Amino acid sequence: MKLLAIAFMMFFGTNVAWLGDFNAAKTQAAQQHKLILVNFSGSDWCGPCIRLRKEILESATFEGYAKDHLVLVRADFPRQKKNQLPKEQVKLNEALADKYNGEGKFPYTLLIDKNGKVLFEWDGFPNETPDQFVSQIVNVEQTIVKKNS
Numbered sequence: 074m075k076l077l078a079i080a081f082m083m084f085f086g087t088n089v090a091w092l093g094d095f096n097a098a099k100t101q102a103a104q105q106h107k108l109i110l111v112n113f114s115g116s117d118w119c120g121p122c123i124r125l126r127k128e129i130l131e132s133a134t135f136e137g138y139a140k141d142h143l144v145l146v147r148a149d150f151p152r153q154k155k156n157q158l159p160k161e162q163v164k165l166n167e168a169l170a171d172k173y174n175g176e177g178k179f180p181y182t183l184l185i186d187k188n189g190k191v192l193f194e195w196d197g198f199p200n201e202t203p204d205q206f207v208s209q210i211v212n213v214e215q216t217i218v219k220k221n222s
Contacts, residue, residue: 089136091147095169102144102187109144113174113181117151121198122180134203
């Protein structure tokens, strides 16, 4: 059955949206009672970033889970001129990096609550399957639920 669901998602897609505005993501997370996953990426120069996106973040497993459980934010820092972002997006990404990624790590992925508190981090490429990646998120969510009950 799980295989059928994954095949369905691969064929039809899950249409997960990556936001560029962390403040909007916090508002959405509060309204929808979701966690925020922030991914700092160098989409056109960072090999591990590209691999993370393709192997985990664009997998049917992750997208299927994220659609109902996460608000996604990508803070991209491309280098090639053809991939440059609008100035306003660059400012948003830089402000987010100042707050959460002062060391300039790539890739760097954070699981954050609606108040902006970091709950979990992946420094570099997580050498795991999409199922393992999602399981880590589920474990953090379950810990939060236990603490709040």
